[in-house]
Amino acid sequence: MTELHIEATRGDLVESVHRVSAAVMQADGRLVAAAGDASRVAYWRSAAKPFQALPLLEDGAADALAMTTEELALACASHSSEPRHLEVAAGLLRRIGATEADLACGPHSPISAAVAERVVREGIELTPLWSNCSGKHAGMLALARHHGWPSAGYERPGHPLQDRILTEVAKWTGIRAQAIPIATDGCAAVTFGLPLSAMALAWARFGTDAAPAAARLRAAMSAHPDLVAGTGRLCTELMAALPGRVLAKIGAAGIYCAALPELGVGVALKVADGDSEVSAPALLAVLSAVLQRAGVAARYDFAPVAPHISRPILNTRGARVGTLRAAGGLRFHD
Amino acid sequence: MTELHIEATRGDLVESVHRVSAAVMQADGRLVAAAGDASRVAYWRSAAKPFQALPLLEDGAADALAMTTEELALACASHSSEPRHLEVAAGLLRRIGATEADLACGPHSPISAAVAERVVREGIELTPLWSNCSGKHAGMLALARHHGWPSAGYERPGHPLQDRILTEVAKWTGIRAQAIPIATDGCAAVTFGLPLSAMALAWARFGTDAAPAAARLRAAMSAHPDLVAGTGRLCTELMAALPGRVLAKIGAAGIYCAALPELGVGVALKVADGDSEVSAPALLAVLSAVLQRAGVAARYDFAPVAPHISRPILNTRGARVGTLRAAGGLRFHD
Numbered sequence: 001m002t003e004l005h006i007e008a009t010r011g012d013l014v015e016s017v018h019r020v021s022a023a024v025m026q027a028d029g030r031l032v033a034a035a036g037d038a039s040r041v042a043y044w045r046s047a048a049k050p051f052q053a054l055p056l057l058e059d060g061a062a063d064a065l066a067m068t069t070e071e072l073a074l075a076c077a078s079h080s081s082e083p084r085h086l087e088v089a090a091g092l093l094r095r096i097g098a099t100e101a102d103l104a105c106g107p108h109s110p111i112s113a114a115v116a117e118r119v120v121r122e123g124i125e126l127t128p129l130w131s132n133c134s135g136k137h138a139g140m141l142a143l144a145r146h147h148g149w150p151s152a153g154y155e156r157p158g159h160p161l162q163d164r165i166l167t168e169v170a171k172w173t174g175i176r177a178q179a180i181p182i183a184t185d186g187c188a189a190v191t192f193g194l195p196l197s198a199m200a201l202a203w204a205r206f207g208t209d210a211a212p213a214a215a216r217l218r219a220a221m222s223a224h225p226d227l228v229a230g231t232g233r234l235c236t237e238l239m240a241a242l243p244g245r246v247l248a249k250i251g252a253a254g255i256y257c258a259a260l261p262e263l264g265v266g267v268a269l270k271v272a273d274g275d276s277e278v279s280a281p282a283l284l285a286v287l288s289a290v291l292q293r294a295g296v297a298a299r300y301d302f303a304p305v306a307p308h309i310s311r312p313i314l315n316t317r318g319a320r321v322g323t324l325r326a327a328g329g330l331r332f333h334d
Numbered sequence: 335m336t337e338l339h340i341e342a343t344r345g346d347l348v349e350s351v352h353r354v355s356a357a358v359m360q361a362d363g364r365l366v367a368a369a370g371d372a373s374r375v376a377y378w379r380s381a382a383k384p385f386q387a388l389p390l391l392e393d394g395a396a397d398a399l400a401m402t403t404e405e406l407a408l409a410c411a412s413h414s415s416e417p418r419h420l421e422v423a424a425g426l427l428r429r430i431g432a433t434e435a436d437l438a439c440g441p442h443s444p445i446s447a448a449v450a451e452r453v454v455r456e457g458i459e460l461t462p463l464w465s466n467c468s469g470k471h472a473g474m475l476a477l478a479r480h481h482g483w484p485s486a487g488y489e490r491p492g493h494p495l496q497d498r499i500l501t502e503v504a505k506w507t508g509i510r511a512q513a514i515p516i517a518t519d520g521c522a523a524v525t526f527g528l529p530l531s532a533m534a535l536a537w538a539r540f541g542t543d544a545a546p547a548a549a550r551l552r553a554a555m556s557a558h559p560d561l562v563a564g565t566g567r568l569c570t571e572l573m574a575a576l577p578g579r580v581l582a583k584i585g586a587a588g589i590y591c592a593a594l595p596e597l598g599v600g601v602a603l604k605v606a607d608g609d610s611e612v613s614a615p616a617l618l619a620v621l622s623a624v625l626q627r628a629g630v631a632a633r634y635d636f637a638p639v640a641p642h643i644s645r646p647i648l649n650t651r652g653a654r655v656g657t658l659r660a661a662g663g664l665r666f667h668d
Contacts, residue, residue: 015608042349210628316442
């Protein structure tokens with residue numbers, strides 16, 4: 001079987017090919033399956049967000065600040081800048097006595113094409129609240145307030161908040177903090193260089209951990225999938241279709257992570273070229289292969305996310321000229 | 335030396351990698367250099383446009399219809415939908431007694447981000463004239479008028495116009511027409527599946543052919559590089575910086591072709607994943623390597639296109655977090 005990849009066909013030929021590396025791990029540290037290079041080091045980008053949010057629960061900040069489950073879900077989000085996303089982020093900022101000026105994330109054209117178009121059409125000025133990461137940043141500010149750390153520089157390496165989060169990342173991934181290369185994410189916060197296998201392990205553990213912090217964060221994401229991404233996006237639709245049974249989080253540059261708690265499995269993948277438009281079919285191909293191998297595919301109905309499995313490639317007249325789809329498969333290690 | 339590729343760095347790591355296949359050919363059919371798989375079959379997409387336009391000159395249509403050099407340049411263009419691009423296309427349609435309704439190309443968000451934003455902001459309705467291919471389509475209609483062929487279906491396989499163009503493509507690439515897989519391009523016209531080496535051969539021949547048709551089309555492209563692409567784009571800036579000494583044409587899905595007439599060389603490359611944002615640094619890496627090998631790099635000043643050689647990757651606060659750049663090199667065969 002050829003290695004998992006995403007291909008774009010046109011006519012009778014495969015026109016373009018995206019290579020994919022993936023790791024599927026059990027929470028006990030066993031590599032279940034792989035594609036490409038499962039030990040490839042990549043930046044975790046936004047697929048790290050649950051682990052950046054967990055200290056809010058573990059350190060008591062969420063309770064002390066009366067954070068809602070919506071705010072917790074948004075802290076894990078790469079949101080689409082839809083009205084509700086901005087409202088929830090603004091609400092958390094107000095409650096902790098912070099303002100948009102405290103946010104270190106810069107604005108960008110919204111992930112939602114519809115919202116992005118509305119922004120241009122209505123001449124809306126983009127501010128940091130519009131960043132897809134504004135929930136994460138508001139959560140970071142909340143944790144800093146709770147601990148009495150300064151707001152200034154909260155996004156940078158060496159700030160106590162980032163030290164706290166790095167410790168959390170090390171705990172879940174099993175990689176020593178000193179061995180994790182860090183860099184600057186698109187939103188100006190710290191991002192973490194990790195083998196895909198370590199990301200997958202962290203997600204397997206996150207999906208199954210019995211401690212209240214992980215359970216509450218899973219519940220928040222599952223209760224508010226619309227706040228973790230946005231209308232029509234795979235993270236949202238997958239968690240809405242299979243609440244609590246799939247947890248999924250996209251990251252920039254072709255990263256996607258997920259957990260299948262019932263199987264005790266975590267998944268991490270990277271589209272080699274960093275194309276985040278094709279990581280959704282890659283994730284669904286990996287999840288499908290794992291569920292099939294486990295003999296439980298029939299119990300996971302992916303029909304609601306069918307548009308993300310493959311999609312027609314249309315020309316400018318709306319005629320179908322090809323297909324974007326996954327091909328090849330995983331190497332299973334059992 | 336590693337194979338040519340485009341890499342995006344972040345911090346101390348290479349975050350994403352785009353593989354590149356390339357062929358560098360002499361007009362006599364000799365493979366000068368390669369990267370990846372030089373015989374990879376890809377669709378020629380918009381890098382075929384000069385060959386789709388050449389029959390206008392060879393068959394006497396350009397003279398009979400008094401086509402301007404601007405119209406010939408635009409027939410080779412993937413334009414940015416700037417005002418002058420739309421004017422020239424509309425002018426040609428008027429002269430041949432056609433209207434926008436005759437154009438088979440569908441509209442799409444303009445390639446120029448500035449124009450695309452203006453379209454949304456001002457609520458402009460996109461019509462076929464706004465297609466980046468409207469010059470090519472107007473040229474196709476002109477050729478059909480000249481030959482007395484029907485306008486209807488001019489973009490489809492089997493129409494005499496497409497048969498004529500396929501013959502032209504076969505002539506320049508050295509591949510039998512029957513052996514060329516065809517498919518539907520984004521603009522609804524026929525596109526051609528060809529080995530990169532055949533595309534490069536065609537461009538080498540186009541760059542050096544002494545016949546008046548090729549010479550006039552080269553002169554038109556070189557005289558109006560602003561009409562072949564648009565403000566800030568590599569095709570335009572490269573041909574403006576080195577008029578007549580470099581001919582270059584981007585195609586969709588990671589295709590780029592060029593000719594260096596003084597060296598008798600043609601180049602064709604494909605970014606494997608189809609990313610057209612990174613084909614510009616790939617082309618410049620190939621051209622630089624070829625010029626260096628020939629010992630004439632100092633005579634080709636690429637300073638005006640330096641922003642296309644590599645570019646900083648910025649976060650949403652405008653801080654530099656990495657670099658997009660070419661790495662690795664070509665395999666030379668001499």
